[in-house]
Amino acid sequence: MICKDGLISQLKEKGFKITPQRLAIIDALVEHREAHPGATLIYEAASKTSRRISLSTVYATLKEFSENGLIRQLEFDRMENRYDVDLSDHVNLICKRCGKIFDYAIAASLEPRDIARKSGFVVTDTRLEFHGYCRDCLKRSG
Numbered sequence: 001m002i003c004k005d006g007l008i009s010q011l012k013e014k015g016f017k018i019t020p021q022r023l024a025i026i027d028a029l030v031e032h033r034e035a036h037p038g039a040t041l042i043y044e045a046a047s048k049t050s051r052r053i054s055l056s057t058v059y060a061t062l063k064e065f066s067e068n069g070l071i072r073q074l075e076f077d078r079m080e081n082r083y084d085v086d087l088s089d090h091v092n093l094i095c096k097r098c099g100k101i102f103d104y105a106i107a108a109s110l111e112p113r114d115i116a117r118k119s120g121f122v123v124t125d126t127r128l129e130f131h132g133y134c135r136d137c138l139k140r141s142g
Contacts, residue, residue: 002085004030010070024050025061029071029085036092036101038080074101074127089126095134097141102134 007026008018016022028037028045035041043058062083066073072084074092079099084092086103089110093102112123133141 002030002033007070007085014068014070016064016068020050021046021053021057022061024053025058025065029083033085036074036082036084038082040080042083072127074129090128092127092129093134094129094131095137096131097133097137100134104130 004026007030008023011018011022024046025042027049028042032041032045037045039055039058039062042062043053043055046053046058062071062073065071066083069087070085072087074082074084076082082101084101084103089106091104091106093104095101106128110126112126116122
């Protein structure tokens with residue numbers, strides 16, 4: 001389970017200052033983790049607790065967090081980038097109609113060290129996603 005305290009301790013370990021803006025962004029990320037929030041949702045949630053926050057601060061902080069391995073940025077062509085605080089191996093199930101993203105635990109992990117040993121390819125990041133339609137959208141379409 002991803003928790004606020006865990007992210008804060010990781011920030012401290014990496015030498016980051018714990019500012020009110022960063023705390024508000026962390027709160028929004030953790031509170032909305034199931035939704036895999038975009039910067040807009042994070043900004044809206046964070047601005048409720050931190051008046052001195054801007055959308056550009058949210059974008060810069062999310063970039064900083066993802067570059068330092070605290071969160072995973074999910075980039076998309078046709079919708080807003082989203083952010084995932086769950087760094088465990090899992091599949092993202094992405095609904096093509098409503099845009100919701102669901103986590104699905106995978107039974108067996110592909111071990112990057114095995115891949116590197118067998119192929120000579122060094123894995124630096126992984127992202128597995130399936131695109132389709134969620135139950136709610138299938139029900140609505142009949």
